[in-house]
Amino acid sequence: MVLLERHIKPAANIHVATRVEVGGKLDSSGKAVLVVAWITLFLIGTDLFVVSPLLPFISQTYQVDPAAAGWMVTVFSITYAASAPLFGRLSDRKGRRGLIVFGLGLFALSNALTAYAPTYGWLIASRVLAGLSVASVTPLIYAAIGDMAPSHRKGTWLSIVVSGHLTSLWIGAPLGSFLEHAMGWRFIFGLMAVAGAVLSATHMKLWKTAPAARQASFTAGNGAAMAASVSVTFVWAISVYALYVYLGEGLYSELGASPSEIALSVTFYGIGAVIGNLISGQLTDKFGVVNISNATLLLLAAALIGLGFTFTAGDWVYLLLFLWALTGYAAFSSYQARLAAQYPLKRGTAMAWNNTALYAGITAGSFAGGYVISAFDSFILPFLSGGVALAGYVLSVILSRVRK
Structure with missing residues (x-):
């Protein structure tokens, strides 16, 4: 039996394919969405969690104490928390695809700037951009998955993509520490910049937009x-x-x-x-x-x-x-x-x-x-x-x- 996914409600402004499950199992389009979303959240989680083990080496590079280097995390978190609601509301009105693609492009740019930052000031500025980029990706991917998942599988689909972020906690961060020892900390952020650019292009092809519609007022x-x-x-x-x-x-x-x-x-x-x-x-x-x-x-x-x-x-x-x-x-x-x-x-x-x-x-x-x-x-x-x-x-x- 073929389960046809309903057209996404106008508020969602996003769909990927008309079929996502066949006989209760994911078809190729559904698998592609979950795999790409999982990899994206794994990469973003690694960008967040890898900073902690790298702080001693970053502080040595710029001749600042570890507490000052820790501002990389602080400015990232503040920017993310402040800007995420804006991107969320924009996505409800204008669609998710463009913001996700933009966010991953900005993620690539911010990590490239982190990798090649000549001064401590440039380093902190790059992490502000990183926080802004993640704010326009992470919650919107959760929302997009919620939009397209069949009604009886929303919990499972969301848990799968969230596991990408959690896996980065105990795999991404240790892997980053290993790469630092082999290649240096700048190489890690450069690698994430390349991965972000590839994912930006992948998401552009993955999602298809539906016509935007006016939303009910947010009273x-x-x-x-x-x-x-x-x-x-x-x-x-x-x-x-x-x-x-x-x-x-x-x-x-x-x-x-x-x-x-x-x-x-x-x-x-x-x-x-x-x-x-x-x-x-x-x-x-x-x-x-x-x-x-x-x-x-x-x-x-x-x-x-x-x-x-x-x-x-x-x-x-x-x-x-x-x-x-x-x-x-x-x-x-x-x-x-x-x-x-x-x-x-x-x-x-x-x-x-x-x-x-x-x-x-x-x-x-x-x-x-x-x-x-x-x-x-x-x-x-x-x-x-x-x-x-x-x-x-x-x-x-x-x-x-x-x-x-």
Whole structure:
């Protein structure tokens, strides 16, 4: 039986092919979309995560301290968070293809500038452009996938492309460290510039635009509703990153973990994140986005509190780290699918605001975690993070009932 994809609603302004599944399986066009989207998010994630292990070498190149070099991440994040909602709203009105192609072209340019920046000032400017480029790509790809995926497979499709970003956390960053040792840090950014240019051309051929249509006005009422919806992601990010940012410090101070043991911990975490993300897509398609997003937030709170009780229990910590990431990223992916279903006519705007909430939550979580470990002790963090996740669950349940 051939499943015909419905024409995308005018608000989406994008389609790829009229058939995406045959007999319940992806056809060639659907596979191409998912593969290219996965590679794109893997590349973008690598661009973000690879900076941390490269900072010592970059700071030596420009004769600045590591804190100053860290502004590469700061200006990137601020630019991304500030500009993503603008690109999201533009994509809902004008279509996604042009902005995605533009963003990847700018990504190539910004990474080329990073690779050849003659001064520290040029380096920071290049990362501002990088943040701007990613803001016009990442949330729009999520929205585009939500547009074209069959209604009974949206969760699965979104989880597949999100796994590209998560995979870069535990493959892209270590690979970058290896390449730095072999070729130098400038080579890495130059390589990403070439990859960005190739992907820009690929996306131009991949997506086909549909006629743009006028959108319903974005009133204060539905703007407030969207802000309330993405606040769950903000709380989720605090609960996860207040602990994750200082995980290595906590394992070292509380368990006396060696560098290799800390690396193994991150590996368990990364594998759990990818598996949780992929599982959540299938579960949301089967049981519904509201049920799974609420349930996984509750399980995340339980996993974090359980981690608190086993934080000093030796090898048990690896299992709890795995379960933490499994439930945490299942919660993130299922909630993202929930937003895609909740705002079909403003999917680009919703995905963009959700990513802004994510970055804001990461920032708030890192500040909160730093305060806790300096004022109290690292072993308290899992319990506090679990309490925040529980608050996120309560908020999610309230919003789902208000929505009904």
